[in-house]
Amino acid sequence: MLSFPSRFKSFRYSAAVVLSATLLAGATPAYAADPAPEISAEGLKRAREQFGQALALQTAGDWAGALALLKEVAAVKSTPQVRFNIALCEEKLGRLVAALGDYELAAADARAERAEQVAEEVESRLENLRQRIPKLTVKRGAGAEAAIIAVDGVSVGDQVIDTPMPTDPGPHTVEARAPGYKPFRQSVRVAEQQSEVVEITLEPEPPPPPAVGPGAAQSEGRSRLPGYVIGGIGVASLGASAVFFGLRAGKISDLDKACPERQCPASAQSDIDAGKMYTTIANVTLAVGAAAVAGGLVLVLTSGPSSAAPSVALAPAPGGAQLFGRF
Numbered sequence: 001m002l003s004f005p006s007r008f009k010s011f012r013y014s015a016a017v018v019l020s021a022t023l024l025a026g027a028t029p030a031y032a033a034d035p036a037p038e039i040s041a042e043g044l045k046r047a048r049e050q051f052g053q054a055l056a057l058q059t060a061g062d063w064a065g066a067l068a069l070l071k072e073v074a075a076v077k078s079t080p081q082v083r084f085n086i087a088l089c090e091e092k093l094g095r096l097v098a099a100l101g102d103y104e105l106a107a108a109d110a111r112a113e114r115a116e117q118v119a120e121e122v123e124s125r126l127e128n129l130r131q132r133i134p135k136l137t138v139k140r141g142a143g144a145e146a147a148i149i150a151v152d153g154v155s156v157g158d159q160v161i162d163t164p165m166p167t168d169p170g171p172h173t174v175e176a177r178a179p180g181y182k183p184f185r186q187s188v189r190v191a192e193q194q195s196e197v198v199e200i201t202l203e204p205e206p207p208p209p210p211a212v213g214p215g216a217a218q219s220e221g222r223s224r225l226p227g228y229v230i231g232g233i234g235v236a237s238l239g240a241s242a243v244f245f246g247l248r249a250g251k252i253s254d255l256d257k258a259c260p261e262r263q264c265p266a267s268a269q270s271d272i273d274a275g276k277m278y279t280t281i282a283n284v285t286l287a288v289g290a291a292a293v294a295g296g297l298v299l300v301l302t303s304g305p306s307s308a309a310p311s312v313a314l315a316p317a318p319g320g321a322q323l324f325g326r327f
Contacts, residue, residue: 039076047076054085063092080110080118091125096133096192097166103129134190135164136198138174143202147178164195176200224303231296237289244282251275 050069057066067089074082087102103126110119139162149156169192176184181202190196251271
């Protein structure tokens, strides 16, 4: 009986052969409900080459590079062998949850296509992987009954609260927010086969400071700093607009040389796309810059120390009295 390393190498070789034959035939699985789009011969050839390169990168330990190539192959034609190798790369990169999902997809595809060798290999790795995946449980504590909770920046619903969630090994961040309470943030590191529990407790926010009297507010006036900040942003945006207009002009010049009589070769498409992008960015930054400069100018002109507090006085006048006031 083959040892695991030699058996796995043999499986990878067989996967390459089966994939190449499948891609050469360009056949679609018999169970597919909808016909797959037709794949060009050039696309099939490139997919076969990329699959071979991915296996070489796996052998060299470059799992990230292999994963990128395999995803491109899967975009052309996904087979159980391709899906298995995608899951293998994810497992080696520590993305155990994603690997579990792709292994399960590979197993389902293998059973549907009667690829017994792939199904057997996948099942053996699935059993081991399920035991390795760590679990993270988030619980609501005092003050967190109605809090919005996020794990690694992704909001989680009540259906997974108080439930062990499969997660990848490594650091994770749990955050929670609720009106009237201080934000909660806790980092936790979980290892393979480990389970961690994070209980969220929120502290009430301190009461707001007493309101400042109207007289003090009038004497202090409004700061000009926001106007200067917004105006500075506007100036920077106008400068960026000028830069992108310059880049746009350069691309137009390049296209004038490459496109005689307005007929451009396919190689000039990147310059055309870049020119369009520069035009869009230049126009947007120009509009933002002009608006920010105008807004900043208005804030500067309408800010500053306020005038004196209003006063009223009564003074004698011929035939009666007069009321004087300053507002």
